Amino acid sequence: MKNPQEVFAEFLVKERLKVTSQRNTILDVFLESKEHYSPEELYLKVKEKDPSVGQATVYRTLKLLIDSGIADVVDFADGVSRYELGYGKEHHDHLICEKCNKNIEILDAAIESAQEKVAKAHNFQLTRHKMYLYGICSDCSKK
Amino acid sequence: MKNPQEVFAEFLVKERLKVTSQRNTILDVFLESKEHYSPEELYLKVKEKDPSVGQATVYRTLKLLIDSGIADVVDFADGVSRYELGYGKEHHDHLICEKCNKNIEILDAAIESAQEKVAKAHNFQLTRHKMYLYGICSDCSKK
DNA sequence: GTAATTGCAAATTATTTGCATTGCC
DNA sequence: GGCAATGCAAATAATTTGCAATTAC
Numbered sequence: 001m002k003n004p005q006e007v008f009a010e011f012l013v014k015e016r017l018k019v020t021s022q023r024n025t026i027l028d029v030f031l032e033s034k035e036h037y038s039p040e041e042l043y044l045k046v047k048e049k050d051p052s053v054g055q056a057t058v059y060r061t062l063k064l065l066i067d068s069g070i071a072d073v074v075d076f077a078d079g080v081s082r083y084e085l086g087y088g089k090e091h092h093d094h095l096i097c098e099k100c101n102k103n104i105e106i107l108d109a110a111i112e113s114a115q116e117k118v119a120k121a122h123n124f125q126l127t128r129h130k131m132y133l134y135g136i137c138s139d140c141s142k143k
Numbered sequence: 144m145k146n147p148q149e150v151f152a153e154f155l156v157k158e159r160l161k162v163t164s165q166r167n168t169i170l171d172v173f174l175e176s177k178e179h180y181s182p183e184e185l186y187l188k189v190k191e192k193d194p195s196v197g198q199a200t201v202y203r204t205l206k207l208l209i210d211s212g213i214a215d216v217v218d219f220a221d222g223v224s225r226y227e228l229g230y231g232k233e234h235h236d237h238l239i240c241e242k243c244n245k246n247i248e249i250l251d252a253a254i255e256s257a258q259e260k261v262a263k264a265h266n267f268q269l270t271r272h273k274m275y276l277y278g279i280c281s282d283c284s285k286k
Numbered sequence: 287g288t289a290a291t292t293g294c295a296a297a298t299t300a301t302t303t304g305c306a307t308t309g310c311c
Numbered sequence: 312g313g314c315a316a317t318g319c320a321a322a323t324a325a326t327t328t329g330c331a332a333t334t335a336c
Binding site: 040056 | 324327334
């Protein structure tokens, strides 16, 4: 399987866009991150590697990462948009703690098949879905 | 079952807030709507009934409607926040056509119980969830 | 060479807030 | 009467855009 860097480079060529050091730096920082960065957070991390990069470039590059299928938007309902690596990762849903923002990735066959069933009942051809379960995690409910 | 107007009035009394004509007008317009209004759209509709109402009051009142359990936020991922009647309505998820934006409200016991099960397995106390199934509806797939 | 890209700052959009005035209870 | 609510305009936050200079191809 190709690595994300290759995928991105190929995407840029296909779209007749240019491979630049800024775009590569942003992708690298994005890939290194374990958290779900907001554009602002990503921007700050990128600046550690290359202080000359501007915010706008981060926003613009994030869009390209989404278009190329490398990044996905995650909705933590905390007011900021967040992103995660989508390319090469299995589909998953999210279990989010409303107190500490902990995020657990889940994949449940029963849910997935039930979703397929409902879609079929409505004659929908399912292309994708988003599911977020919000609650209080065990750590936070103890406090 | 109480109607939303009563519920809202009781909520205001309980919170020691005041019943005002603006709040009532906003609630009425909200209830009359069949679509999922954004705050801006709601504001414009409210102005038709009472041109003196300001945007800020609409935003402030929407918050109260959410706190009182009358309105829920719906995330259509179109950049604007949208609201729907929550009070008196059964919980439901959304089946959204990517071509015509048709929105079908669904409720599936198998999905709901599977969600509970997953949350329990992770020691989460579930408070709420959002699920959006995106696909192509039967009308659009014929074309 | 030339068209895409960049950083910057200004613009835009969505929402919130400060404050003087108004109005409910 | 007193304190919450309102409208307005200004403030904030998040994101986008115009533009002149730069850079990839």
